[in-house]
Ligand code: UDP
């Protein structure tokens with residue numbers, strides 16, 4: 001939002017964008033790993049690392065400022081509060097100045113050295129390089145189970161485009177893919193879906209997802225649910241159509257019941273003073289359906305409202321200076 005990307009030519013070869021939320025425990029390790037990486041890359045490429053502090057409440061920002069003072073390639077911006085992972089990542093994408101931009105998590109679950117292979121793929125002409133994990137070590141069965149249920153659902157619902165299964169937000173984007181992504185204006189950003197929508201030339205590299213190095217997950221259950229809802233609702237309006245199916249399914253027993261009564265009445269001369277169980281049942285079933293789909297409609301209407309308000313996605317409260325400004 002703050003930088004006019006379309007007119008700006010890339011200033012460096014490779015940018016790393018890393019969202020940070022309360023990662024003070026792991027930051028020293030991360031910076032050390034990045035330093036190693038920079039050493040390796042510096043022979044061939046100019047590199048910048050951009051930390052986006054997503055309103056951390058711990059020491060993260062102080063550590064970022066310290067690291068930025070020490071390493072000229074490293075810079076940090078601080079958002080005015082916690083805006084969420086996808087927005088922090090978006091901020092990084094909008095500020096990054098590389099010909100290739102690599103996003104990864106701060107907890108070293110995405111091993112930085114994998115990015116070297118991503119850069120190779122980019123050199124071979126790929127615009128989007130996904131890092132696909134082959135193993136999720138050190139994650140609870142609950143996380144694994146919910147993640148695979150999530151991917152199953154997304155694959156069935158996807159309206160347009162989708163990223164490969166088991167690719168997180170660890171990816172490389174070429175400059176033109178980045179411009180395309182930054183031009184997508186929606187506010188409930190499910191970045192994996194948006195990147196899938198872009199198309200262009202894609203490639204994948206495989207890696208083993210590591211356990212979190214320090215601290216705990218910043219995606220508690222509620223945040224995960226919100227993320228999943230965003231993913232489904234932002235990429236597909238198919239759930240709205242479920243209303244028809246549900247209505248049909250719910251009405252089937254009643255049609256059956258009606259038929260049964262008719263037969264009794266016509267052929268067996270049974271008296272017809274029955275009533276309230278079927279009444280209650282129908283009220284409950286249809287009532288539930290209606291409420292469910294009002295809620296679902298609400299999801300979409302709420303998002304339309306958010307889009308229409310057109311607020312900025314995030315506010316930056318502080319930033320360290322880049323080496324050349
Ligand atoms: N994160 C963030 N804002 C948030 C939550 C998470 O910037 O509100 C960052 C976090 O610091 C990490 C990345 O997003 O760099 C992924 O979060 P985490 O590792 O906790 O997610 P998980 O790997 O458990 O899915």
Ligand code: MG
Nearest residue numbers: 105107109212
């Ligand atoms: Mg993690």
